[in-house]
Amino acid sequence: MSNNEHRRAAAIGGHGSPRDRLQDPSRRLSSLLVEESCLDLPLTREILARAGDLPLTVIPDGGEPAPDLAPYPQSLTQGKRLLHLGRNRGRFLKPCPATRNYRCCDYQVLNIGAGCPMDCAYCILQAYLNNPWLSFYVNIDDLFHELDQALAAKPGQIFRIGTGEFTDSMALDRLTGLSARLIKYMADKPNAVLELKSKAVVLDHLPPTGHRGRTIMAWSLNSTEVMHKLELHTADLDTRLQAAARCAAWGYPLAFHFDPIIHHPGWEEGYRATIRRLYQLVPAVSIVWISLGAFRFLPALKEVITSRFPNANFIHGEFVPGLDGKFRYFRPHRTRIYQVLVEELARHAASHTCTYFCMENDQVWQDVFGYTPEDKGGLPAMLDAASRTAEKN
Ligand code: SF4
16 A cells, blocks of 8 residues: 555554555444344344444434534535445345436346445545435345345346445445345346445455355456545555455456547557556456446536646536436547557456446447447346356356
């Protein structure tokens, strides 16, 4: 870790060494808030035991967990250190909130909680979630019951399921232990694959065997410049890749997400260098898919970023509103960026790795890959095929 990173991590406080806190962001938590009716749930008791001396407040069900926070969006900085343990009273499994105008991958979101203890300047959750604090749902019997029903109802459908839509899949895992349970659950489900997506490195409690290739361990990657300047409290590139290599050695299939790709001085060499490093440290044969997504944002996010990260220049580039209301780089600009990354990936990737765009239009697909998803049976079918190669490898 550089001196800067040491200073950054030390200034923030939390449990464990500065290095521990960057690898395992659950160590940044400053307190737990537990809904009264959840206190006796088995998972709550496990979490409290693992949390050691973290201060605990019991709050009434449906009560206001943290009334004394600064006004939004500054409240997000404090909220990232407060973990609320409660009950999910809605559905756990839902289709990804994609839009019809762009090619989406038909992902199912497993809603395990919301918010993230890491702090990426570009994070969409800053403008998307209603609460500044972190939430985790402890009624996991309901979660597994809902999964049982959903998978049994459509035995012919492959469910690609991810927990990393409203939170980071692994950020709180040392406390919750949920991923290990999900990995074991998925191992004998013939019509589902789970993707655990993270910028943290929390592996010690994961099962090295018995997953049967049905869980894909995934990391978000970026140029080291973006990672260093805009992804606060996250593990650095080599640490993420070493973790991925360890998972590959345990037989887990891997995925990587270059999202958001951000235009910045030196971007081209920055992204090429990350891709080269990826293939130096990680076996190409283990990678089932790689997604690419250029930076896009809801209008409300710009205000949050300028308020919380006043020196962040990336939000002041040239953008055009898309059909989904999000701002994007102009299409020729996105195409050029993708061409660079796809060219570098093509030098190293295994033939079975599916490289795809997250939320792009057919014109971009055609200009970069020379085909559209429809030509290959649709993006969901492409990813389903890739997930089957994972089982064979
Ligand atoms: S790691 Fe992901 S969820 Fe967490 S702050 Fe960064 S972008 Fe948001």
